[in-house]
Amino acid sequence: MISLFSRRFNMDIKERIKILRKDILKLTQTDFGNRIGVAKSTIAGYELGTRRPIDRAINSICREFNVSHAWLTEGIGDxxxxxxxxDIIELINKALSNENEFIRNVFKSFAKLDTKHWEALEEFMKISLGIDEKKQENKK
Known part of the structure; x- marks a missing residue:
């Protein structure tokens, strides 16, 4: 939704930074600035368009908040x-919402395993899939 909005109304980086900070992350300019290592006045300048964020600031925003560089700089994508x-959570949720009771029960059982049982399952899967670590080492 946000990516469509930013392309549709030709938003630039100043508006995307403000939307990210205020509407999505619900942070003050001070808190946002602290997280990326700049002052509140710097964030205000970015949002007003009186300052253009340098690459280091853009990279800090992307890294700190897991933001897409393409979205922040160009308005492309999510x-x-x-x-x-x-991705894993989405796959598990899909499996758990499946009508097949067996699939649901398998994932519920996995959730209850302790470390010892996970190790045993790992060994079983290696054997079942024909993965032999000794054979792999001999090939090297």
């Missing part, structure tokens, strides 16, 4: 970068 954890 504001946030989806992490591998987000």
């Amino acid at each position: 504001p946030f970068i989806q992490s591998d954890d987000d």
